[in-house]
Amino acid sequence: MISKWTGDRSAQTQVFAMFSPAAFFCRLIFLTLAGAAVMSKAVAVESVSLEHFRSSSTEVLTEGLPDGSLQIDLAAGFKGSPGAIVLPSSGKAWDFSRFSRIEAVIQNTGDHPIPVSLRIDNQGHWRDAPWSTESVRLQPGQTSTVVVFFGRSHGMKPSFALDRSEVTQLLFFAPGAEQSRRFVVKSIGALGDPDETPETWMTSESAMAANRLMLSKELPLISSSQLTGYGGASITGTESGDKLKIQFTAEGQVAKFRALQAKWDLSDANAVEVALGNTGQDTIWPQIHIDNGLTSSYGASQEVHAAAGEKVLIQIPFGSQIPWRPLITGDGSRLPIGHEAPDWQSKKVTAISFHGLPGKGEVQLFEISRIEAVVATATFPEWVGKRPPVEGDWVQTLSEEFDAADLNESVWNTGAVNHWDKRSGFSRKNVTVSDGVARLRFEQRSSRHNDDPEGGEKAYTTGFLDTFGKWTQRYGYFEARMKLPKAPGLWPAFWMMPDRGPSTAPRWKREQTTSGGMEFDIMEHLSGWGPYQYNVAFHWDGYGEKHLQAGTSDIYFQSDDEGFFTTGLLWLPELAVYYCNGAEVGRWESDRISDVPSIPECATVFAIE
Numbered sequence: 001m002i003s004k005w006t007g008d009r010s011a012q013t014q015v016f017a018m019f020s021p022a023a024f025f026c027r028l029i030f031l032t033l034a035g036a037a038v039m040s041k042a043v044a045v046e047s048v049s050l051e052h053f054r055s056s057s058t059e060v061l062t063e064g065l066p067d068g069s070l071q072i073d074l075a076a077g078f079k080g081s082p083g084a085i086v087l088p089s090s091g092k093a094w095d096f097s098r099f100s101r102i103e104a105v106i107q108n109t110g111d112h113p114i115p116v117s118l119r120i121d122n123q124g125h126w127r128d129a130p131w132s133t134e135s136v137r138l139q140p141g142q143t144s145t146v147v148v149f150f151g152r153s154h155g156m157k158p159s160f161a162l163d164r165s166e167v168t169q170l171l172f173f174a175p176g177a178e179q180s181r182r183f184v185v186k187s188i189g190a191l192g193d194p195d196e197t198p199e200t201w202m203t204s205e206s207a208m209a210a211n212r213l214m215l216s217k218e219l220p221l222i223s224s225s226q227l228t229g230y231g232g233a234s235i236t237g238t239e240s241g242d243k244l245k246i247q248f249t250a251e252g253q254v255a256k257f258r259a260l261q262a263k264w265d266l267s268d269a270n271a272v273e274v275a276l277g278n279t280g281q282d283t284i285w286p287q288i289h290i291d292n293g294l295t296s297s298y299g300a301s302q303e304v305h306a307a308a309g310e311k312v313l314i315q316i317p318f319g320s321q322i323p324w325r326p327l328i329t330g331d332g333s334r335l336p337i338g339h340e341a342p343d344w345q346s347k348k349v350t351a352i353s354f355h356g357l358p359g360k361g362e363v364q365l366f367e368i369s370r371i372e373a374v375v376a377t378a379t380f381p382e383w384v385g386k387r388p389p390v391e392g393d394w395v396q397t398l399s400e401e402f403d404a405a406d407l408n409e410s411v412w413n414t415g416a417v418n419h420w421d422k423r424s425g426f427s428r429k430n431v432t433v434s435d436g437v438a439r440l441r442f443e444q445r446s447s448r449h450n451d452d453p454e455g456g457e458k459a460y461t462t463g464f465l466d467t468f469g470k471w472t473q474r475y476g477y478f479e480a481r482m483k484l485p486k487a488p489g490l491w492p493a494f495w496m497m498p499d500r501g502p503s504t505a506p507r508w509k510r511e512q513t514t515s516g517g518m519e520f521d522i523m524e525h526l527s528g529w530g531p532y533q534y535n536v537a538f539h540w541d542g543y544g545e546k547h548l549q550a551g552t553s554d555i556y557f558q559s560d561d562e563g564f565f566t567t568g569l570l571w572l573p574e575l576a577v578y579y580c581n582g583a584e585v586g587r588w589e590s591d592r593i594s595d596v597p598s599i600p601e602c603a604t605v606f607a608i609e
Contacts, residue, residue, distance in 0.1 A: 046099065048170070048188035049089045056171065057082035069186045071109070072172060076180040081117070083173025086188065093123075094167040100192030100201070101149045102170070108138035110182040118146045119171040122163050131171075132162050135218050138183065146218070149198050155220040155241060156198035164194075198222075199260060212269050212373035214352070215257065217242040222260055230254040233356070244368040245279075248286070248356035256291070256351045257371070264349040267530025269373035270558050271317045272352065278306040280365030290316055291351040292344055299344040303357070306366065315376055318532065319556035320344050323584045326538070326550035330592025343554050346530060375532075378558035381582035384566055388477035389579060398471055402438040407431055412465050415450035417507070420491065421606040425449030425458030431465060440465065442490060442604045466601040468507070472499040474597040478522065479568035479579075483559070484534075490527045491607035494567060496520040498596040514542045518594030521551065522578060523567040526607045532556055534567075536578045536586045540594070555585050571598075 050070040055062045059078035063071045072084045088094050096102070104118050117135040124130030133153045136146040153159035172185055192201065199222065213219040220241030221227075227235045227244070233253035235246050246255045266272070278284050283306065290300040302316040322341040327334060352371055356364055381389075388394055400411065407414070414428040428451055430441040440463030449455035480494045498517035504510045513519050519539035526535075537551025557565045557580050568579040576593050578586035 046096070046190040048086065048094075048102075048190065050086060050185060050188065052087040052089050054085050054087070055082070056085055056173065060084060065184070069184050071182065071184050074114075074174055074177070074181045076178060078176045081173045081175050083117075083171055084185075086170040086172070086185075088168075093165075094190075095165045096150070096167055096190045097165040098194060099150075099164070099190040100194055100196035101147055102188065102190055103145055103147050104170075104172070104188045105143065105145050105186040106136065106138065106172075107143040107184045107186055108140055108182075109184050110180070111140055112177070112179045112181055113137065113139050114174050114177075114181045114183060116146065116172060116174050116183055118148050119173070120148055120150065120162060120167055121169045121171060122160075122166055123168050129160050130162070132159060136213075137216075137218065143186070149201075152198055155218065156222070212266065214264060214272075214371040214373065215242075215244065215368065216370045216372065226258045226260055228256045228258065230256070233354075235354075242369070246286075246354055246364075246366055246368065248362075248364040250362055251356050251358040253356040254353055256353045257368070258351040259349065263347075264373070266318075266346045266349050266373040267533070269318075269346070269375055270532035270556055271315050271374050271376040272300070273370070273372050273374050274314045274316070274352070274368060275311070275370035276304060276306060276314060276366055276368055277311040278308055278366050280363065281308050282363065283307050284364040284366055285357050286364060286366065287355040287357055288314060288316060289353045289355065290318070290344075290349055291353050292348045293350055315374070317376060317556070317558065318344070318346050319554060324536070324552045324555075324578075324586040326588050326590075328548070328550045330540075330590045332541075332548050340552075343552075345554060346533065346556065376558050378560050378565060378581045380560070380566065384582040385479070385481065389568070389570060389577075389582065389584075394477075397473060397476065401436060402433050403436045404433065407433045407438065411467055411470055413468055413470065414464055415452075416464060416466060416468065416601075418449065418605065420603075423458060424460040424462045424605050425455065426464040426603070427451050427461045430461055430463035438465065439463070440492070440602060440604055442485065442487075460606070462604050464601075464603040466497075467599045468499060469502070472501070472597040472599050474595065475571050475573065477568060477570050478600060479566060480522070480600075480602070481564050481566045482523065483563045483565075484525050484531060485527060485604065486531050488527050489607055490604055491524070492527075492602075492604040493524040494522050494600070494602050495524065496522065496569070496598040496600050498594065499599045500596060512542065513540050513594075515596075516594060517596040518592075518598075520569055520571070520576065520594070520598070522569045526553075528607065529553070532558065538576070538588060540592060550588070552586065555580060557581060 050068060053062055053070055059075040060082045061073040062084045065071050102120055106116050108114050115135050115137045117133055119131045119133040122130040132148050132150055134146055134148045136144050138144055149156055150162045150164045221237040229235045231253040232250060233248055233255040235244060235255035237244060244257060272290055274288055285305055287301055287303045292299060299320060300316050300318050302314050304314050306312050320341040325340050327340040383389060414431050415426045425447050426449060427447050432439045442462040445461045446457060446459055447461040449458055484492055497511045497519055500510045521537040524535040534555050535551055535553040536555055537549060539549045541548045559565045566581050570577040574589060574591050574593050576588050577584055
């Protein structure tokens with residue numbers, strides 16, 4: 001939504017603007033159609049059909065669902081571990097010799113927690129245990145992935161030397177319980193090069209995409225070399241490797257649980273959850289950090305409070321807890337270190353560290369039973385989508401909720417010069433409006449740029465929106481609610497450019513970032529970063545040799561239940577503040593902040609030439 005606001009600030013009455021798609025206002029979706037994701041590295045995957053199945057006992061009811069998934073109902077009070085068997089559609093054994101593992105996506109659709117196991121079978125006598133198996137524990141409504149390597153079981157430990165060319169069946173089962181339970185197998189796939197091992201996979205990019213577990217009963221500690229205590233702290237693994245035991249005897253001690261090989265890539269998540277139990281006699285106050293290299297108090301961290309015997313689940317959102325500040329002045333001079341929060345990147349998580357806080361007692365005993373990267377849901381302050389983040393008598397200037405039958409072309413343009421890549425063109429056909437949502441669609445379709453018969457022919461086509469020549473404003477609050485594409489190689493953005501009006505021509509002069517003008521990058525996202533990270537920036541003094549810029553790509557966010565998040569810019573004289581989901585993430589106070597009226601723009605183009 002774009003709105004007009006008037007506010008009484010410091011005895012001055014000014015006109016402000018708000019671009020604000022909230023849950024009941026407008027929404028922007030940057031879409032990608034099949035065929036457009038051309039930049040990613042090919043990964044060999046063989047899908048397993050769920051059409052051929054049977055129950056392993058009478059206590060289990062199995063049903064194929066219309067979407068191709070398999071629903072499994074377990075009766076209450078049964079004994080043993082019956083389940084559902086998935087069989088090869090050919091009637092012969094599967095040949096998975098080209099792969100290293102089987103992955104299955106499972107959702108708990110029942111009302112009670114449930115541990116689900118996947119077993120991969122060869123033909124043979126049960127005494128020889130001719131299978132590989134792993135488990136995952138799911139809370140009600142939770143979806144996760146169980147990963148089974150051929151020849152590994154129970155925490156990826158070496159087991160039966162499975163013949164991956166003669167897999168006879170896949171078995172999904174759960175132990176008996178007093179309550180009836182239900183889960184759904186959403187998909188099964190064979191993945192990974194045949195020489196891949198669990199140790200190399202755990203730190204690969206594909207590992208976190210399949211299973212974000214870092215420590216649990218299903219994925220226990222592999223090596224004691226992952227554990228280090230500093231300053232007298234003790235950190236050890238249990239005999240089964242499924243828990244960490246930590247003891248602090250003095251303040252300031254640190255215990256680290258390190259990635260097995262250099263780092264974890266957690267870019268497909270936006271938080272880490274840690275299950276902690278206080279096993280001592282006193283209340284404890286440790287602090288948990290998600291480290292990139294050296295520990296920094298500016299990175300992702302959370303303080304814990306747990307009474308004696310208490311068990312807590314701590315969620316640590318990604319990103320710096322301190323809003324970003326530019327380390328540059330308006331004339332390009334560098335500022336002293338300390339004005340800008342340090343970098344923190346989800347692709348480079350080296351350790352989970354536990355800190356004994358000063359003044360919180362001398363002896364702290366606790367254990368860690370689970371560490372998992374998760375996708376957390378956002379919470380929003382009440383004002384988001386309704387008003388600006390600061391007090392004042394504000395009046396909306398322009399409201400766009402995209403709730404009409406079609407795009408309001410008295411406000412919006414769908415074409416412009418594409419300065420960002422040479423391969424994609426803009427088309428009105430790739431901007432659609434329905435159900436309160438404007439969709440900017442990127443697809444592999446040849447077209448003429450801007451639908452102009454004389455325009456350049458492009459191999460890819462995308463959507464674009466701006467208000468050039470139709471709506472502009474100086475100062476205010478500008479906000480957008482968006483959902484981003486997940487296909488690799490794309491570059492969606494929401495930004496603002498100067499517009500000095502028709503008295504200044506041609507367009508490139510109207511939009512110059514010199515003479516007081518500035519480009520405000522409110523949200524720029526490279527899909528290769530992962531789905532929960534974006535960039536904010538300022539650009540000024542042109543785009544040539546005098547070009548100056550300041551920005552950070554380390555802004556992390558959480559989405560609402562529909563996958564949308566909200567970004568905003570508060571723009572006042574000599575002040576620009578960036579917001580994400582109602583929280584301040586960046587601020588610059590400078591006499592170089594633009595004083596030229598500007599317009600909002602939205603587009604998706606190629607991130608890689």
